Amino acid sequence: MSGAREAGVGQGAGQVSPREAEAGKRGSGAALRQNPRRFGAWRRGLFWCIERLAVGMGGRAFYRNRFLSRARLVQRREVIRVPALCPSLHGLRIAQLSDLHAGPFLGAGDLADVVNEVNRGRPDLVVITGDLIAHDWREALTVLDDLARIEAPHGVLGVFGNHDYRGRNEGRMAQAFAARGIRFLRNESVRIEGEEGDLVIVGLEDLEEARSLDLAGARKELRSTDLEIVLCHNPQGAALLKRDGCLAVLAGHTHGHQIDLPWFRTLGPPHPGLRIEYDSTALIVSRGLGVVGLPLRFGAPAEVVWIELRPEEVPVAR
Numbered sequence: 001m002s003g004a005r006e007a008g009v010g011q012g013a014g015q016v017s018p019r020e021a022e023a024g025k026r027g028s029g030a031a032l033r034q035n036p037r038r039f040g041a042w043r044r045g046l047f048w049c050i051e052r053l054a055v056g057m058g059g060r061a062f063y064r065n066r067f068l069s070r071a072r073l074v075q076r077r078e079v080i081r082v083p084a085l086c087p088s089l090h091g092l093r094i095a096q097l098s099d100l101h102a103g104p105f106l107g108a109g110d111l112a113d114v115v116n117e118v119n120r121g122r123p124d125l126v127v128i129t130g131d132l133i134a135h136d137w138r139e140a141l142t143v144l145d146d147l148a149r150i151e152a153p154h155g156v157l158g159v160f161g162n163h164d165y166r167g168r169n170e171g172r173m174a175q176a177f178a179a180r181g182i183r184f185l186r187n188e189s190v191r192i193e194g195e196e197g198d199l200v201i202v203g204l205e206d207l208e209e210a211r212s213l214d215l216a217g218a219r220k221e222l223r224s225t226d227l228e229i230v231l232c233h234n235p236q237g238a239a240l241l242k243r244d245g246c247l248a249v250l251a252g253h254t255h256g257h258q259i260d261l262p263w264f265r266t267l268g269p270p271h272p273g274l275r276i277e278y279d280s281t282a283l284i285v286s287r288g289l290g291v292v293g294l295p296l297r298f299g300a301p302a303e304v305v306w307i308e309l310r311p312e313e314v315p316v317a318r
Helices: 018-026 041-056 059-068 110-119 160-169 170-177 235-243
Strands: 073-083 093-096 124-128 155-157 183-184 188-192 199-203 227-229 246-251 273-280 281-285 303-311
Touching: 073 246, 093 110, 110 303, 124 160, 124 246, 124 303, 155 199, 155 227, 160 170, 170 183, 235 246, 235 273, 235 281, 246 303
Parallel strands: 073 303, 093 124, 124 155, 155 183, 199 227, 227 246, 246 281
Antiparallel strands: 093 303, 188 199, 273 281
C-alpha cells in the first residue's frame, strides 16, 4: 500500500496553450474531442490470436491471483488540499476504480478481493472511470454482482470509456447497472451537499467514442461556490477541464502503459503520468484494474486509487 501523495508526478505542472485555455472558458465539448484510435485488420487479428492463446493457457485465473488478490492489489493514496474547505467535507474519501475490462481475463468473482478492500477502507463515494468491458456490453454484467456489493454513503458513480461504446449498447449497460444502484453520469452531475458548501461530481461521456460530448450541459448545475470533481475516462481532456473550483479530474484509459517497457508503450494510448497539477486542478490517472491483449502487467500494477480531501495547511508563524 503506497503512502499518501500531495505533489504532482510524471510531467509535473501541466502547460495549457492559449487555445486550450480559451476553449476551456467556452466549455466547448467539440474542443475536448479526441481522434478515435483505429487498428488495421492484421493487428486486430494478431491480438485476437494472442488473446485466445492466453485464455486457453489459464490467463484469467493467473491474472486474478497475480494482480487482483488482496496481497497483490496496490492501493494508492492521493491527497487534495483545499483552501477553506468546509468542515463537513474534511476527510471525504473517494475510491476510484478504472479500466476493469471484463471479458477474457476478468469475470464473475474476480473482483471479490478488490471490493472487500474497498469496503474495508470505508469510502464516502466510489467512482468508476470507464472501460468496464473488453469487447461486448454483456461482459459488464459478469462483474455487476461484485460491484453491487460496494458500500459507500454517497453511492457508486461512473462514466463510460472508449471500449464501452462497442456495439453502441452503453445505454443498456447503464440501465442494468442503475437497477443495482450504480449510476453512470452521461454529461451530467450529482451534488453532494455539505453543511457549509457542496461538492459536485461531474461526469463526461468519452472524448473519443461518445456520440454526444457536452461539457456545458454537464456543468450547468454548478454554482459559483461549489467545489467540483470531474470524471473523464481520457486524461487528454484535463487541460480544458481545469478551472477555479475544480479540484480534480479523475481519469484512466492508459493502464499506466500496462507493460511499461519501451516497445510496449507504443501499443497503447499515451500516459501523461499519475498526477499532474493544472493550477488548482489535479489530474489523477488510475492505472486501472483490468487488462487488454495479455493478462500481464509490468511496472504498472492493478490499483485502487484513494482520493482524500483535506484543508490546506496554514504555515505556523515562528
